[in-house]
Amino acid sequence: xxxxxxxxxxxxxxxxxxxxxxxxxxxxxxxxxxxxxxxxxxxxxxxxxxxxxxxxxxxxxxxxxxxxxxxxxxxxxxxxxxxxxxxxxxxxxxxxxxxxxxxxxxxxxxxxx
Amino acid sequence: xxxxxxxxxxxxxxxxxxxxxxxxxxxxxxxxxxxxxxxxxxxxxxxxxxxxxxxxxxxxxxxxxxxxxxxxxxxxxxxxxxxxxxxxxxxxxxxxxxxxxxxxxxxxxxxx
Numbered sequence: 001x002x003x004x005x006x007x008x009x010x011x012x013x014x015x016x017x018x019x020x021x022x023x024x025x026x027x028x029x030x031x032x033x034x035x036x037x038x039x040x041x042x043x044x045x046x047x048x049x050x051x052x053x054x055x056x057x058x059x060x061x062x063x064x065x066x067x068x069x070x071x072x073x074x075x076x077x078x079x080x081x082x083x084x085x086x087x088x089x090x091x092x093x094x095x096x097x098x099x100x101x102x103x104x105x106x107x108x109x110x111x112x113x
Numbered sequence: 114x115x116x117x118x119x120x121x122x123x124x125x126x127x128x129x130x131x132x133x134x135x136x137x138x139x140x141x142x143x144x145x146x147x148x149x150x151x152x153x154x155x156x157x158x159x160x161x162x163x164x165x166x167x168x169x170x171x172x173x174x175x176x177x178x179x180x181x182x183x184x185x186x187x188x189x190x191x192x193x194x195x196x197x198x199x200x201x202x203x204x205x206x207x208x209x210x211x212x213x214x215x216x217x218x219x220x221x222x223x224x225x
Binding site for chain 1: 147149154155156157158159162202204212213215216217218
């Protein structure tokens with residue numbers, strides 16, 4: 001258990017509504033990530049954080065924003081959810097730069113109807 | 114939870130046999146590689162890693178082989194058990210940061 005808690009674990013929302021997913025870690029790791037996983041696309045990086053208030057875009061960042069006000073929390077926000085954002089979202093953490101192991105949470109299943 | 118990777122390549126092995134899962138990576142500058150196991154409805158779970166200055170690394174019942182000449186990675190599982198049934202992903206990291214690029218995954222099915 002990598003000490004990562006994602007919430008909510010399952011959510012159904014309507015198109016156009018805002019949604020926030022929360023990732024909480026108890027490992028005091030510096031790096032946090034949000035990935036999405038879709039059939040045929042594997043795991044793709046949305047945004048990542050390398051410290052409090054330090055974030056950057058990943059491969060598929062359009063339509064998403066993130067915030068990290070504390071070391072332990074990394075929030076992913078869909079400002080106006082679309083059906084293409086129906087996916088499984090995984091938070092991940094890592095301690096150091098240069099290839100330190102990345103550990104994943106259990107996932108958040110989001111359905112946009 | 115729902116399964117992911119509906120059209121993954123599948124490897125079917127008999128319980129007790131050895132399994133070999135292959136992965137071709139894309140970037141010759143990648144210097145760190147990880148194998149993950151993902152069971153249905155769960156997050157990817159770290160299995161074993163290897164750095165580019167190594168050709169082989171062994172763990173408990175698992176061995177990772179790295180062939181940098183042909184950019185190929187393999188995961189060997191000894192005495193495969195039903196609990197090994199899952200989707201296996203390789204991931205590569207380029208040294209500039211801690212971002213992983215994932216392969217498409219292989220589904221391992223273990224027949225009792």
